[in-house]
Amino acid sequence: MAEKSLRTIIIGAGMAGMLAGIKLLERGETDFVIYEKGASAGGTWRENTYPGLACDTPAHSYSYSFALNPEWSAFYAPGTEIKAYFEGIAQRYGLLPYIRFNTEIERCDWRDGRWHVTTKAGDTDSSDILVAASGVLHHPSVPAIPGLEDFERPWFHSARWDHSVPLDGKRIGVIGNGSTGVQIVSALAKRAARLVHFQRSPQWIMPCPDLQYTEAEKQAFRDDPEKIEAVRNGPDAAARKARFTAAIIDMDSPELSEIQEIVEKNLEESIRDPELKEKLRPNYRAACKRMIFSAHYYNAVQEPTVFLENKAIERVEATGIRMKDGTFHELDVLAVATGFDVGKFVRPMKFYGEGGMDLDEFWKKGPRAYYAVTIPHFPNLCLLNGPTGPVGNFSLIDIAEKQWAYFEQLVDLVRSGQAKAVAPTEAALETYEAARNKDAMRTVFASGCSSWYLDANGVPQVWPWSYDHFVEVMRAPDLSDYALVA
Known part of the structure; x- marks a missing residue:
């Protein structure tokens, strides 16, 4: 039987959406479109441009496996280079003609065996396959601090940085001390x-190398791609991945104890002032919150121009921030580095599946997807880096590549005519969620801290198993867990 020609709609021209487009082109498929709400490709690397922006995954690991980049300037690449990498990928792989920029999808309806999408402008399109690659870190979370809108001087979220605002010689406030706040x-x-860093709770800081690649090292990468593979998957990289994975999935593991010793030693040996050291000491275990990797923060916070404020904020006033103890910090600029609303995933887009099933209703107890990729009652839909995936565990590119290879095997059932539509059963999702929730409570994320990994019931919405298990389940779908519409 000849393969059926399918049309695919992809939402998002970030890392994952471009991956899907490239893989379709590799198959010789050209009947697809990528809808992108922004004006250029790159996803989170287009939207985030704040000072100090860098990836906390080694650059050679944060690259497509089929598009290794010998030109990275550093072991941890700056955001400008990552953005340029993805923009270059869009050109190199011929994706630009397939991307509809400045086009935001408003709703997606499964009707008559196809997906029908509607843009905010009212335009419509339809497809056999729908890929939601809208990412996780794209809905800025702005804290409900009284008076924030009353600040009469420039303020902005870190993901909406205003580069027209001068910074040199200014009094700057930074709220938030996750990876972004630490980098800023x-x-x-x-x-x-003067820089005031407003810290709600301290973070453990994992020391990391500030390794800049020399021209000779980059030439070696150009001449021998195996040297890049050694950085990505060599013994050192494998050992780091194994240690970190073991530490995350078992809060009683010796690997977590080892990481705890490293971060405690980093704090003890890096911070000279005893009072500051205690302000920076968390009261929870390492890796309970997303691990912060930094070569410079402990030095930066000891600069005479920097003040670490760990007391509670009362309100923002016209010219600064008032603390609950009465202290007032006058500021010229305020940066809010308080992360993203990670529970939204594809929202605010509206999705309606079989029989008009409302995704918001299906997710009323929290976002969930079978192995983070597919959803019952929403046929032929793929979520790349969806709910409960290994977002805090491994390289997001590696995750997306394996998820796409998994989903393509489901699409092959439709291409070959074995099925018109494919979706997991509710029973399969419930079995997966029961096992995942149980094991999630053994992870370090459940060891006693507040973080964006936890749902309303305190259960970590994470992948609680090993990397090897992820590779294994992504190798091939278990078709007994899927409903195939003939």
């Missing part, structure tokens, strides 16, 4: 006249 403070400590 590290970058601005010596530029500001």
